[in-house]
Amino acid sequence: TEPAFGFAADSVLGGKIDSSLENSLSRILPLCTHYVYVNQYVQSCLNHYECGVIARALCEAIGKLLEEYLAFVANLDYLSRGGEPSMDGSRLTMSMVHVHARPSIRTMAILAQVTSAVQGKKGGELLNALYNLVALNYSGDEKANELLQHLLTECAAPYANMLRSWLKCGKVHDPYGEFMIEVTNKTFRENHVTIKLQGMEWTDWCREKEEHVLRILHDSNEDMLLPSGIDALGVDRSRATSHMSALHKAHSTGKFWRAIHCCRDGTAASVEERRKKKESSEEDAKVLLNPRKLSRFIDRAYHEASDTLLHMLLNEYGLLSSLRFMKKYFLLDQGDFFVDFLDGTEDELHKELPNVLQGRVQNWLSTSIARTSESSHLASALRCTFQNKSLRDTLDDLGRRNPRKSSHKKSGGHRQKVLAGFEAIAFEFKSVPFPTSLVLSHSQLRIYQLIFRLIFFAKYVERQLVGMWSDHQLLKAMTSLRSACSPTFSLRRRMLHFIQNFVYYMKFDVIEPNWRELESKLNATKEYCSNKKSANNGKSNTMPNGQFPRTVDDLLHEHNQFLLRISNQCLLPNYDLIERASKIMTTCLLFSTQIKRFMETTKVHELQEKTRLERSKLRYSEKKSKNGEQELEFRANREKSTRRCSDRILRELSTETYRHMITRFDEVFSAHLAEFMKNLNSDFGQKSNAHLTNLSMQLDYNGFVTSSIHEKE
Numbered sequence: 001t002e003p004a005f006g007f008a009a010d011s012v013l014g015g016k017i018d019s020s021l022e023n024s025l026s027r028i029l030p031l032c033t034h035y036v037y038v039n040q041y042v043q044s045c046l047n048h049y050e051c052g053v054i055a056r057a058l059c060e061a062i063g064k065l066l067e068e069y070l071a072f073v074a075n076l077d078y079l080s081r082g083g084e085p086s087m088d089g090s091r092l093t094m095s096m097v098h099v100h101a102r103p104s105i106r107t108m109a110i111l112a113q114v115t116s117a118v119q120g121k122k123g124g125e126l127l128n129a130l131y132n133l134v135a136l137n138y139s140g141d142e143k144a145n146e147l148l149q150h151l152l153t154e155c156a157a158p159y160a161n162m163l164r165s166w167l168k169c170g171k172v173h174d175p176y177g178e179f180m181i182e183v184t185n186k187t188f189r190e191n192h193v194t195i196k197l198q199g200m201e202w203t204d205w206c207r208e209k210e211e212h213v214l215r216i217l218h219d220s221n222e223d224m225l226l227p228s229g230i231d232a233l234g235v236d237r238s239r240a241t242s243h244m245s246a247l248h249k250a251h252s253t254g255k256f257w258r259a260i261h262c263c264r265d266g267t268a269a270s271v272e273e274r275r276k277k278k279e280s281s282e283e284d285a286k287v288l289l290n291p292r293k294l295s296r297f298i299d300r301a302y303h304e305a306s307d308t309l310l311h312m313l314l315n316e317y318g319l320l321s322s323l324r325f326m327k328k329y330f331l332l333d334q335g336d337f338f339v340d341f342l343d344g345t346e347d348e349l350h351k352e353l354p355n356v357l358q359g360r361v362q363n364w365l366s367t368s369i370a371r372t373s374e375s376s377h378l379a380s381a382l383r384c385t386f387q388n389k390s391l392r393d394t395l396d397d398l399g400r401r402n403p404r405k406s407s408h409k410k411s412g413g414h415r416q417k418v419l420a421g422f423e424a425i426a427f428e429f430k431s432v433p434f435p436t437s438l439v440l441s442h443s444q445l446r447i448y449q450l451i452f453r454l455i456f457f458a459k460y461v462e463r464q465l466v467g468m469w470s471d472h473q474l475l476k477a478m479t480s481l482r483s484a485c486s487p488t489f490s491l492r493r494r495m496l497h498f499i500q501n502f503v504y505y506m507k508f509d510v511i512e513p514n515w516r517e518l519e520s521k522l523n524a525t526k527e528y529c530s531n532k533k534s535a536n537n538g539k540s541n542t543m544p545n546g547q548f549p550r551t552v553d554d555l556l557h558e559h560n561q562f563l564l565r566i567s568n569q570c571l572l573p574n575y576d577l578i579e580r581a582s583k584i585m586t587t588c589l590l591f592s593t594q595i596k597r598f599m600e601t602t603k604v605h606e607l608q609e610k611t612r613l614e615r616s617k618l619r620y621s622e623k624k625s626k627n628g629e630q631e632l633e634f635r636a637n638r639e640k641s642t643r644r645c646s647d648r649i650l651r652e653l654s655t656e657t658y659r660h661m662i663t664r665f666d667e668v669f670s671a672h673l674a675e676f677m678k679n680l681n682s683d684f685g686q687k688s689n690a691h692l693t694n695l696s697m698q699l700d701y702n703g704f705v706t707s708s709i710h711e712k713e
Helices: 019-046 053-080 094-118 123-137 142-169 246-263 269-278 281-288 291-316 319-329 335-349 358-372 391-401 442-476 479-536 552-569 575-602 604-619 629-653 656-680 683-688 692-699 704-712
Strands: 181-183 206-208 382-386 425-429
Touching (some): 019 094, 053 094, 094 123, 094 142, 123 142, 142 246, 181 246, 206 246, 246 291, 246 552, 281 291, 291 479, 319 479, 335 442, 358 382, 425 442, 442 479, 442 552, 442 575, 479 552, 479 575, 479 692, 629 656, 656 692, 656 704
Antiparallel strands (some): 181 206, 382 425
């Protein structure tokens, strides 16, 4: 608490004092009160290191003023003890003391107010309190402004050194927790970062401490009003960067330098340290207290760090090749891998999840990648995993975590079924190499994984239906079965039409155009980085035109937008459409399974194999008759076997059980397809997702589905 000095009781003084003397003393006593209060604060801070370097810097600056004040008091004491008299020969009086002390009274009152404002504060919070005191109480007082600006300059120097170290090296030496950035990961608390990080994300590195964020950083965003393009400083801007605050840029700049030092094993840090030593702390403090200069200083540092890291990502670490790897294996871009992988694992993936031999699937995955992939640092880290929940349940959980994104209503708990291997399989990385992990973060890989599960399931169902089509070609050779098989063939054709168009829509209407757009932008960014580096070396090159990422944040923004677009257009956020599409695909899968079992009972494959062996023997027989007797006998036996087989199949097709099965599958498929098309063609779907028009037209190009729905209604 602030001490207070006053007059003693009259009994102590021996009576009342003179009124003029009392008046002079009453004006001088606050000086004593303020001095004791300020001195107590200074001594307490200088003796306790936990107050922080900024509070101690302030106390040191105040201490120098207190020394000047004590020199003034000593001079008054000398005069009062018979020192040099005044010009008129009179001795020192209290009125004269008051006149001499007026500047000190004013100064000490300001220091007392400063002490009261910063009491119990440290770091950026202390600077903000001092800055607010200047802005609110002394904006028109020139002398007070000069004094407070001096104190601000002195105590801002340590904070400015921290800020410069962060913006130029990505380092924070903040033992007392005074800076606005706190390094949260233990591996970054050392001054020299020499380790290689695996699977690290930006959010794992550091965080902002709001209480220590300078108010002046919020006042230094006037550059945000400039349009995108080239600003007054000659700095390139793009959509993401143009809306960043100075605080966000400062935060990102240090993270960029840390990533650069990790890639270079810390070799760049010594260069920045030498540069830092040449800078004046006083100049740093002046920049820190000037919003416009601070904004430009942060902007230059941000783009310097961003350009360096962007060049490393695209040219030295092959980010574009890594994204192509993701497109090939997570978005199933090329069929050679999918076919080779399923040829070896289809039987295993058809089992229920507890019975799947995951090691066998992983070994075949490694084999398929080795056959179909060029050398990539991601290939060795890719592995398969099996989820405990289906894609629908996973999306349902995500929707519940984000209620605003979830438009469906779930009833009570539903029965959890045992998943098959093809429903649960997903790809993941054991660890994503640094710095690729900055782009392929856990959240981004999660989206890739969801898209992969949807496409893989759809292509798996398509593969089963195509296999059923191949089996049906054997039945088509038996002309007597065509009429009986017509309902089965028709239903299979409708299912295949849906699944093929659904896969085509996802791969060629959604993923491919969006990928081409992203790839062209990243190629332009790569050219931009190379040309800019050449320009810095004195070579003249033409910069590419158009909208493309020019900073690391822009690159991350473009990649995020790419994933959001393809996930939205692949229906993942629309739970109703995904649920109905999953039901349709599940129905197709059950139908193909039933038909496969039916084909096994018909033994038509055995008949075909037997006919093939007999034909082979006949072709290479040495005793082949010239008049073709064996050929005629072979044909007669084949026709007889085919007739017996077709009669047996016809009896099966004519049973009530088989007819009921086909009718039931047709009804279920038609009902699910009708619900899917209704949702797809709804006003909400068309207005909010214009891309769904392509899917609707492909599935109902001649209006047959829509007319069937209207007829049933």
